[in-house]
Amino acid sequence: MxxxxxxxxxxxxxxxxxxxxxxxxxxxxxxxxxxxxxxxxxxxxxxxxxxxxxxxxxxxxxxxxxxxxxxxxxxxxxxxxxxxxxxxxxxxxxxxxxLNPIQQFVKMLSDIFVPIIPAIVAGGLLMGLNNVLTAQDLFIDGKSLVDAYPNMADLAALINTFANAAFVFLPILIGFSATQRFGGNPYLGAALGMLMVHPDLLNGYNYADAMLKNEVPVWHIFGLDIEKVAYQGTVLPVLAASFILAKIETFLRRIVPSALDNLLTPLLSIFITGLLTFTIVGPLTRSAGNLLTDGIVWMYDTTGVIGGLIFGLLYAPIVITGMHHSFIAVETQLLADIAKTGGSFLFAIATMSNIAQGAATLAVLKITKDAKVKGTASAAGISALLGITEPAMFGVNLKLRYPFIGAIVGSAVGSGFVTLFKVKAVALGAAGLPGIISIRPDKIVPYIIGMAVAFAVAFTVTIVLAKRAAKKEANIRKEGIVA
Structure with missing residues (x-):
């Protein structure tokens, strides 16, 4: 070569x-x-x-x-x-x-969340393993594995502790990554995250219950009542606080004399940001985050199959624009608040799209006589089934157009199916065949059937469209010869 x-x-x-x-x-x-x-x-x-x-x-x-x-x-x-x-x-x-402003915003979210995905994936998959051990009727009628084998109880408890760590201390991970992305010291960002989940504060997961009982602890400072509430399982508050921290630190670096910089800048940055977080930023963004989560769950529950069909149809076009990176933040919030949301439905829909893209590419492999296209389609199709769709989507399906149409139709039907059965993930992972381990145990069977539906529809539609395209081309050639 x-x-x-x-x-x-x-x-x-x-x-x-x-x-x-x-x-x-x-x-x-x-x-x-x-x-x-x-x-x-x-x-x-x-x-x-x-x-x-x-x-x-x-x-x-x-x-x-x-x-x-x-x-x-x-x-x-x-x-x-x-x-x-x-x-x-x-x-x-x-x-x-x-990039335009919207694309830059999406890229910013991607830059923040992509580095912490391994930690979230590890915790989520461990959570899935714990669910396998504790879910009733999964292997034994009326019992879980822990019920049937009590000596496994401590193992399940240990795995559950390991699984929860990434979500309980999520603000620390986001604080580090976000502050670094915004131009601040990431270790100050981590310290801010630690402050937001400090054990002296009321656990964020117990906040709603404490409010109902009027038992929310407060600091009484100069006539102000500041709620002593932590931010476990939140995303928006720590993102906003990290941005403020980075800007305050950057400002202080410019005005504080170099002799006092290492002493005063970290002190003032953390103190000012912490004060703003617990008085203004945290409460406002916590409410905004709750509204966002409730809105997404409401939309999913209300639109049902129709919403799943539309989302599945649009998912691949959204990937083309790169906007799908913004879903990482939404998924993180859904998983962090899993007690209320039940998990992430976005993962299941992403899987249907990826499987459909792979199926359409493999359909091209079956019908094409072009050796180069065959070589690309074989590897790209398998890659898409495993969760990586760029080679299939950009290397084959979009070029030929009709496979892309087949893929989004398959994705729509598969997404409608998994939405009908309320399939949700308890962890981030590879949105494809390996994603089975990320799914709630009681929804694994519908998830597998959904993948089969997405594959079959995308493969069949692509074959049909290919034959129509070939027939149309043959007619054009025939008419040209006759003329």
Whole structure:
């Protein structure tokens, strides 16, 4: 493989070196920030055997080349463009400047929540394991495994403690990540998160009950009554508090003399932010967060199957825009408040969309005679079934159009089905076949059936549309010959 020639052909196809403002590569893709994406010769890229697919997201134009190839091509590409070695983070920052305000907001949420997902996933999956041990009728009629085998009770209790940790102390994780994203010291953000879940405060989960009993503890300070209530399982309060903390710290760094900076800046930052959090910011955002959660649950319960159908139909188009990253914050809140919400319905709908995208891609694999498309579709289809849809969606389905239509139809039907049976997840995870472990034990069977429905509908619709497209093309050719 002539990597230098490939790099030259790609550079020509994307409009030359003057059209490239930033470039890096990950394990499989060239990640480019282009001055004008309309200058791309998409046909030329599609005809290159080495190019497995292309897509544009987050201000970046990405070209899928595959591991082992992309790094070699990038070396020559960087030399030809005159760009120095850049990291994917550098390219992300360059690409973010091209985003509109809404896209920038979504990217901000993504930057905050993506780093903490492993901790939430670990806790959620442990919660799912605990549910397997304690759920009645899952394996034994009228009993749970713990009921049948009492010696497993302590194991279930231990797993439950491990599972709850990430959600009980969620403000610490978000405080660290959010403060860092907003330009402050992440360790001050973590300290703020610790303050918001301090054991001296009333546990946030007991706040509603304490209010009904008029037993909410307060601080009496200079005539003010400040509620001593923690923020376990909340998202909005710590996001707002972290933003304020970062801005106060940044301001103080500019005005406090350097000799006193390390002493006064952390002290004043935490004190002022903490005071604002417990007097104004926390109560307001707690109420806003409760309204948001209640609104989402109400919408889900009210719209039912119709809402599931519409959401499933729109999920993949939302992914194309990148707006799906904003769902991470919503899912985190749903899972943190699982006693009220019962879990996240978004996960099940995301799974239906991913399965449908994979099914449509595998349908293309079955009917196409193009060797290059077959090679891309086989790997991309399996990847989508496991929860990673970008190669399938951007590399196959959107290019051919009809598989994408088949996929969103399959997603809509599957999403309507899982909504009918109130399928919800108790953890974040891979939204695909491996996601079974993330689902509430009593909803695993409907979840599996939903995946089968989404797959079957997407696969069938794609085959039908492919045959119609082929027949239409044949008629056009026939008419042209007759003419």
């Amino acid at each position: 002539n990597h230098k020639k490939i790099a030259k052909e790609i550079l020509t196809a994307i409009g030359g070196k003057d059209n490239v403002s930033a470039a890096a590569h990950c394990a499989t893709r060239l990640r480019l920030v282009l001055n004008d994406e309309s200058a791309i010769d998409q046909g030329a890229l599609d005809n290159m055997d080495v190019v497995k697919g292309t897509f544009s997201t987050g201000g970046q134009y990405q070209i899928i080349l595959g591991s082992g190839t992309v790094n070699e091509v990038y070396k020559h590409f960087a030399t030809m463009t005159g760009l120095s070695e850049m990291s994917t983070k550098d390219v992300k920052e360059a690409g973010a400047k091209k």
